[in-house]
Amino acid sequence: MSNPSSEPPPVEIPGAHPIRTYPQFLWKAVGVATDGNFAFYAWMTALTAVFLVGVHAFARQTAHGLALTALSDHVSWGMYIGNFTFAVGLAAGAVMMVIPAYLYRDHDMHDVVIVGEILAISAIVVSLAFVNVDLGRLDRAWHLMPVIGRFNWPMSMLTWDVVVLSGYLAINLHVVGYLLYTRFRGATPNPKWYVPFVFLSIVWAVSIHTVTAFLYSGLGGRPFWNTAILAPRFIASAFVTGPAFIVLALQVVRRLTDFHVGDKPIATLVSVLRVTVLLNLFLVGAEVFTELYAGTAHSASARYLYFGLHGHNALVPWIWSAIALNVTAAALFLSSSTRTHLWRIDLACVLTMAGVWIEKGIGLIVPGFVPSTLHELVEYLPNALEWKVTLGIWALGLLVFTVGLKLAVAVFTGRMRADTAAQGSR
Amino acid sequence: MDDLSRRTAMKVGGATLGTAAFARALAPLTEWTEDISMEGFLQKHYKELDRAEMEQVLRRLEDETYAEHGVEVSISDPRPTPGVSFGYALNLSICVGCRKCAEACHVENNHDRATNNSYIRVLEMKKGSIDMELGRVDYDHPVPDDTRFYMPVQCHQCDNAPCVKVCPVEATWKEADGIVVVDYNWCIGCRYCEAACPYHARRFNWEKPEIPAEEINPDQGYLSNRIRPQGVMEKCTFCLHRTRNGRLPACLEACPTGARVFGDLNDPASEIRWVLENKRVFVLKEDVGTRPRFFYFFDE
Incomplete structure (x- = not known):
């Protein structure tokens, strides 16, 4: 019951036809998703409450216009697009479980890789939600659909982003759905039906964050973003946040469920983190040096971000916090051994996620607009409404992630199984 | 149970x-x-x-x-006249920074009154430098100040327009006469074009524009000055509802010093051609490769 890898290989149950078992799978999934102990209900209710606060704030914003946000014609993207960027990174970073599991055939990782794939799905849901709440005309979102709208592909990088993000969502939904449904039926997953998609998802994960970086780096009028190092920086920081989130998630799963999570996957992810945290800091350093040493007019945004410009310094405390968080996290990762000091690893994961969230969110998007293209200095910090919408979307992401994990645990531990004629339900 | x-x-x-x-x-x-x-x-x-x-x-x-x-x-919905290619030039030697052009734009184009929106921003800069970082748009004193010069900036109707390139839904494009337009009924309001523009030429309707009924300009173009919906982008269209019907842009008519020159680049006898051929002309941020149709020049 506890360790899926020590179970006898499941056999196909005669008569378990998809026509009958798939609706049953969905129905039982609804049951599993809405059933649990008191802590589960408390968690889901709290998330739903935060989500609803966000929905209400978003409804007000849609009715009265984005004027309710702190955005302006000078800083026209802010909190939402910053969180979008971070969430795409989280989704791409989830592949750091898939690579050891499938490319290096790490069997311990293989047993828990589904957690990473569920994270990818949840993070894509979050990133798509952030782009949508940023639209001035959500009622015209259909204009963005190929064929029925007018899809400016391949010229607009935003259309590439639509393609890669929805593709990544589809690939991961397929892999997770196929694995869970097959195990639910008591059958052995056929590698032909999912392994090619898993390998595709590895390449695709890199593409989603590269395209997202190109969205910014392709703009010649914004020197702060117009740098070839942006895509590598995005990938490096994605490989920080993805593994960091999964390390925390695996420990929650291990403590709260009977799904077996060994020490090895966590140790593997921590060794990945030891490298990526430093790589990310190195790339940030390379960027900062190039911006500041030459001292050209194009470094105005970087000067604004790190030191303030002509008395405007709203982002200075943010970015130095991010640097402090990432440096502390790097020190913790390097100094701890996983077995003896797991709490230090947990702390380091939280710190570095917060650090990258600032660095890649507010710290990347806003300075692109300050000073403006006519060198006016108009600052931006998100207001209460933007915080509400933002927290609401993250609550939605955690709802999706929780339900996904709950289904996976129920199926992998054999508690959620298809009924057979002989067996009947439990 | x-x-x-x-x-x-x-x-x-x-x-x-x-x-x-x-x-x-x-x-x-x-x-x-x-x-x-x-x-x-x-x-x-x-x-x-x-x-x-x-x-x-x-x-x-x-x-x-x-x-x-x-x-x-x-x-x-006036269409481009075949063979016509519009260009605009501005004489920095005589612009006095009075902002009459910005005001005329505000009235002509049915801009939101509360935000005092206009497609034109006038930069005031110290003589001896064209570093925009040292310039300001919020100057508030009698003009002209003799130690300074003035530089109005509006949409440059670039031939290699970054805004057109990035729009995911083709809601903005370049017309045959060179004017970059927006279909306000197709734009989804993602503001990617606003991020892409190197000249701060695009504006977003953060809320529904408010104009008192008696101040509404009733002569409107579908692609230009009709009252915009909430949540879409807008920009200078060289007043195409006027210029495609043989009139001049509102900002040019309002200019008290005659600093503005507008016309057909394909017409060898036009004033704009004379300026481009005989004056010291430059374009803003030539290094970003946008190939503007808006030129600045100095008197000899």
Whole structure:
């Protein structure tokens, strides 16, 4: 019951036809998703409450216009697009479980890789939600659909982003759905039906964050973003946040469920983190040096971000916090051994996620607009409404992630199984 | 069994409460959906509308303007004249920074009154440098200040326009006469073009523009100065509802010093051609490769 890898290989149950078992799978999934102990209900209710606060704030914003946000014609993207960027990174970073599991055939990782794939799905849901709440005309979102709208592909990088993000969502939904449904039926997953998609998802994960970086780096009028190092920086920081989130998630799963999570996957992810945290800091350093040493007019945004410009310094405390968080996290990762000091690893994961969230969110998007293209200095910090919408979307992401994990645990531990004629339900 | 049915009852209760709360949270949207007509929602892209469909759209928009503002306006859709290619030049030696052009734009183009919006920003800079970082737009003293010079900036109608390139839905494009336009009924409001523009030429309708009925300019173009919907981009169109009908842009007519020169780049006898051939001309941020149709020049 506890360790899926020590179970006898499941056999196909005669008569378990998809026509009958798939609706049953969905129905039982609804049951599993809405059933649990008191802590589960408390968690889901709290998330739903935060989500609803966000929905209400978003409804007000849609009715009265984005004027309710702190955005302006000078800083026209802010909190939402910053969180979008971070969430795409989280989704791409989830592949750091898939690579050891499938490319290096790490069997311990293989047993828990589904957690990473569920994270990818949840993070894509979050990133798509952030782009949508940023639209001035959500009622015209259909204009963005190929064929029925007018899809400016391949010229607009935003259309590439639509393609890669929805593709990544589809690939991961397929892999997770196929694995869970097959195990639910008591059958052995056929590698032909999912392994090619898993390998595709590895390449695709890199593409989603590269395209997202190109969205910014392709703009010649914004020197702060117009740098070839942006895509590598995005990938490096994605490989920080993805593994960091999964390390925390695996420990929650291990403590709260009977799904077996060994020490090895966590140790593997921590060794990945030891490298990526430093790589990310190195790339940030390379960027900062190039911006500041030459001292050209194009470094105005970087000067604004790190030191303030002509008395405007709203982002200075943010970015130095991010640097402090990432440096502390790097020190913790390097100094701890996983077995003896797991709490230090947990702390380091939280710190570095917060650090990258600032660095890649507010710290990347806003300075692109300050000073403006006519060198006016108009600052931006998100207001209460933007915080509400933002927290609401993250609550939605955690709802999706929780339900996904709950289904996976129920199926992998054999508690959620298809009924057979002989067996009947439990 | 008892426990199971209690659990089911609680689940059903929870789901009902959740749905009710969700509906309540979305309540502000009802006001918004009242503003969107089915014809407006389903309207095709500008380039896909034939002449008859366009006529219907124009009449509908006129009716909507009347219903909302109580003003009878005429919305037309003037097309580019074949063979005409517009260009604009501005004489920095004589511009005095009075901002009459920005004001005329505000009135002509039915801009939102509260934000005092205009497609033109006038930079005041110290003589001896054209470093915009040392310039300012919020100067508030009698002009001209003899130690300074003035540089109005508006859409440069670039031939290699970054805004057109990045738009994901082709809601903005370059017309045959060189003017970059926006279909306000197709734009999704993602503001990617605003991020891409190196000249701060694009504006977003953060909320519905408010203009007193008596101040509405009733002579309107579909692609130019009609009252914009909430949540879409807008920009300078060289006043195409005027210039495609043989008139001059409002900003040029308002200029008291004659610093502005507008005309057909294809016409060898035009004043704009004379300026480009005989004056010391430059374009703003030539290094970003946008190839503007808006030129600055100095007197000899």
